[in-house]
Amino acid sequence: MNSDGRPTLRCLKDDLPNDWESASDNAAAQQSRVDKPLPELGHPIIRKAAADFPAERAVVQPARESISGLSDPVWWKVKIGGRWRGAVWEDPETGQGWLCAAGYRREREASDFYKGFMAAVAAKGPDIFLPTDEDRALLKRELQTHTLDEWSLSLQELVRSAALTHWESFGEAQIDVMHPIATEKEIALVTVTVDRETIDDEVLLEILISIECVDYAHLPLVQWAELVALSAVDRREQRWRSLPIAGVPTHSQVLEGMDVDAVAYSMSQEAIPGLFELGDTAHFAHTGRLVESIIEGEGVKSLCGAFFVPRQDHQDLPKCPHCTAIHNAMSD
Template structure:
């Protein structure tokens, strides 16, 4: 998996070299407490020096500025980065091509101050340049960010496929989309989407019917379920609205939903954003043993009203579903 080559700070640099200049003090607190996962992705942290580094040393090395070597950087051959009084040294990993910000600081007037960036860098190089290189923890965080970025691109692709399908459903009653694999040039399955616009039975609505056909190896895989979940969220985010029967899914929506949802997907897709699942605002009745198992395993259960949902919230804080309450009251003593 290819990493993004934009300049990124090492964790040592964040903890030691950038004590000031942060636009959000919460980031400084997270750094002080070593809460690195909350700083993901580190290349996008709100510090003027880091922003300048990404601006000049982005994902495409062909866009890098003309080399300006810091003479005192020795074998590391650090490229100089300037932003107001801030200075930094950029190192390119010869194996991955990723640019790392290894050292940073302020350039003091006349270079007479012992805290001057260049003097500090020279002392560090003299003590051992390898201490500035990325650690195993730095590389692990890079791999996690790369995997997260790939997963986001996959979700955006699925969401885009649904947007195109909703557009086609404006002219046809059904359409099919392929579910791409997150890392291989193959499909893990298909989804047939049918739209029935109901106007004459007293309840105008748009009914969506989905038939999912996953390849055998993905019928119980994480990728298979995540792909289905992304498709459902893209069509109708409220997860409690969907009804499931085997590999078939059904949801009713208000008139005009297809057009509105298409426009919504186009808007968020243009910002490289994905829709979030909208969890229900009511609690449902279901079998006690089923709810306990589902809460642990994250599996969906069927409520007495017919809704299929995954229990993730405290039911005592929600209003009881009126249809569930009605069905429960009708049960014999």
């Protein structure tokens, strides 16, 4: 698996001083703290290299021009407008395209990019331009992130489809969750159950989501799948209640009236998997887990059963009446 043509870190820092579309991209490149895939950075020669050397190659390759005089390895020219020029090397083992150097076109001048690049390779060898172990490690992380993102989106769609299929009646669906890379390995089983009733012309809908871990070697991934499954249906984290079912994390919520249609509509909209909306109610929870949960970003179960991540100042939020009643009863 490859990415679109991408710059090396050396090329980013040394060869692209201006013409950036975004000041933030420029600063991130100079400081080696880029938080997006390198082929997506806003610079004309980077975009051109990504377009000319896509991850998914066509059956019929477009005509390319090599840099004459350099054959070990072969370098390919990348041109955009009348200003920027680049040199791309294709890894013969993987086919990954790397923008290893770039500069200005200055026809018939000694400072022309291709003249300078050829002279540097002839004098010092190609290794100073080729991707380093750090470049390859960054590529690996980007590809893994992309794979996880696609896997999360797929799981989100499967959970939404299962819920909406039974939204108007009653039903249960099970989803086999496979490992995002070792795709033949099952790591979890998600069960989505929907029950709908009408009482005195008021629609009540209960939805339960459980996730059973099949392979504990991948527990962190299963825990992430749990968050993706819940947010796929309702992103309001405090609406979910955790049920005391041993060994199988199970969460439920009851929707009433207009909320039934509102949640169904929200499932038809694009959303980032695993992203929840902050709560609007202050809950009571056991103090023994609060500090750890705040630091680690893990969810806790409140006295009323709501599942939430404690990351807000609770002082100005209204207190949950159910938690308050339980807390007061415990105090007596």
